[in-house]
Amino acid sequence: MRYKIVIDSCGELIERWKEDPAIERASLTLTVDEEDIVDDESFDQAYFLKRVAESPNCPKSSCPSPERYMEAYDCEADHVYAVTLSSELSGSYNSAVLGRNLLLESQPEKKIHIFNSRSASVGETLIALKIEECESKDMEFEDIVREVDAYIESQNTYFVLESLETLRKNGRLSNLKAFVATALKIKPVMGATPEGTIIQLDQARGINKALMKMVDYIVERSADSADRILGISHCNCRERAEIVRDAILKRIPVKDVVLLDTAGVSSMYANDGGIIVVI
Structure with missing residues (x-):
């Protein structure tokens, strides 16, 4: 080999x-309360998301x-x-x-x-x-x-989250800010710095507007897109991922598209309904 x-x-x-x-x-290994869940071929996304939603604590990974x-x-x-x-x-x-x-x-x-x-x-x-x-x-x-x-x-990485609960639980967002954002249906458009840290790029009222703002950022920053593969992963929302894919492809050419459902660790970060795009 x-x-x-x-x-x-x-x-x-x-x-x-x-x-x-x-x-x-x-x-x-993912841990929700006292339960360890190995992120391998046995990972059950639906069960994991249910456990995370029910728990007042932030899920952790080792x-x-x-x-x-x-x-x-x-x-x-x-x-x-x-x-x-x-x-x-x-x-x-x-x-x-x-x-x-x-x-x-x-x-x-x-x-x-x-x-x-x-x-x-x-x-x-x-x-x-x-x-x-x-x-x-x-x-x-x-x-x-x-x-x-x-x-x-x-590479450039972008994501939009349906829920801010994981960010709230792990202390990246105050309870008040998370409550206000949820009440006003504000969805952050997030990205990664060249060093690999997470930053907020923008925000919008409602998930669909946030996704289209994310598409705008992708289009603006993908000058050599025809030579690149577009990668999209989604947490339990394939139809939403397909809408994002189609919106991007209407505006820029790409070499290929990879569209996948999130595995365990990505499901923990993205939470139910999250979309991650890399190009």
Whole structure:
């Protein structure tokens, strides 16, 4: 096997990857109150969203251990890559780096690189697709790392949330601000900085207006869109995701579209009805 890609479970898997030995998921664990839910193929989104809605506490996540990453890297592949959610949001990146260091102690010749996505969700998916594309061209390992790093630098991440409850519960939004925003049906348009932190770009009254404002930002900031893949993930709202996709495609060309339902960690961040777009 020429290469292997390890993706933490904040990144969604496209269907063909689920049976591909070159792709491996490193699962995070989600905790709601005292219940641990592993974010793997057994994840039940409907059950998780119900538990989150019922709980007064904020759901939490714990990243894969360094030993879990080390186990994933210990394979016959010539080139090994890991793709993790933003190091600003989780310890998954640091854990992946520690796992590499552990394996290199016994296999110093092994070629392993860890990509900090500076994004999440479908952003990680698109990075893994970029690695695949580079590997299909038989590029050298060092050249692939440089090209994928440049791709990550050029990515833009946007999202709109139906509910502000998770932000309120984890202390990112005051109870008063969350109450006022909910009462007035104000929906924030969010994005990610180049460093991978979350910022508010704009806001609108009502989810549909917020989504169209997000589309405006995407169109304005996607000058080279014809050469890029548009990634959209949604939390339990495929029809809404399709509306966003169609609105974008009416205004700019793209190379391809990936539309996926959120896995566990992304469902925790996006909450029921959330939309995440990466291009």
